[in-house]
Amino acid sequence: AQTVTQSQPEMSVQEAETVTLSCTYDTSESDYYLFWYKQPPSRQMILVIRQEAYKQQNATENRFSVNFQKAAKSFSLKISDSQLGDAAMYFCAYRRANYGGSQGNLIFGKGTKLSVKP
Amino acid sequence: NAGVTQTPKFRILKIGQSMTLQCTQDMNHNYMYWYRQDPGMGLKLIYYSVGAGITDKGEVPNGYNVSRSTTEDFPLRLELAAPSQTSVYFCASSYSRGNQPQHFGDGTRLSIL
Numbered sequence: 001a002q003t004v005t006q007s008q009p010e011m012s013v014q015e016a017e018t019v020t021l022s023c024t025y026d027t028s029e030s031d032y033y034l035f036w037y038k039q040p041p042s043r044q045m046i047l048v049i050r051q052e053a054y055k056q057q058n059a060t061e062n063r064f065s066v067n068f069q070k071a072a073k074s075f076s077l078k079i080s081d082s083q084l085g086d087a088a089m090y091f092c093a094y095r096r097a098n099y100g101g102s103q104g105n106l107i108f109g110k111g112t113k114l115s116v117k118p
Numbered sequence: 119n120a121g122v123t124q125t126p127k128f129r130i131l132k133i134g135q136s137m138t139l140q141c142t143q144d145m146n147h148n149y150m151y152w153y154r155q156d157p158g159m160g161l162k163l164i165y166y167s168v169g170a171g172i173t174d175k176g177e178v179p180n181g182y183n184v185s186r187s188t189t190e191d192f193p194l195r196l197e198l199a200a201p202s203q204t205s206v207y208f209c210a211s212s213y214s215r216g217n218q219p220q221h222f223g224d225g226t227r228l229s230i231l
Contacts, residue, residue: 091160104166105151106220
């Protein structure tokens, strides 16, 4: 079974600085997708960034980028120029690529709570 | 475009009561999911559906039931509420392609007292 591990329960960053959130996963499959979701206090689950395992190039979305190391099964999120609005829980998630009629659900880590200091 | 709509947003139940959490999506997604989020944890899959009339169990299905009579609606029913079901419940939907993100509702905070 696939598992996702986020080893940092809490992180803190100064406004305008850069922070990296760690995520490792375990799978025997070669094709899959990885996601980072943001959950602010409002409780919404907001997609931040996604990565296809078959792509070597790391995904980037404005101030958010990932460091995807497939061999190491590592998928870290880097937030540059941190803003107060980035404060939230961040969840790393895994999804199989080929699931046909089966689950296709996301498998989540336990999350990292990010605080941004002004 | 409303996306995924969940009702209610908050509810308090007494032990043994029953209720239905409603979920509706307007994106014509074939896949729909129910997750629960316990404090300090990620989301865990309760039930899922790959299309109207087709549902199946996820990781933590005990104490819940679902139905999917239409593409849009995927209600979650608690028959005999127990304190262990106190949680935040999220409904999500997606297309069947794995790289397509799941769209989440805003969640229902349910307390069983």
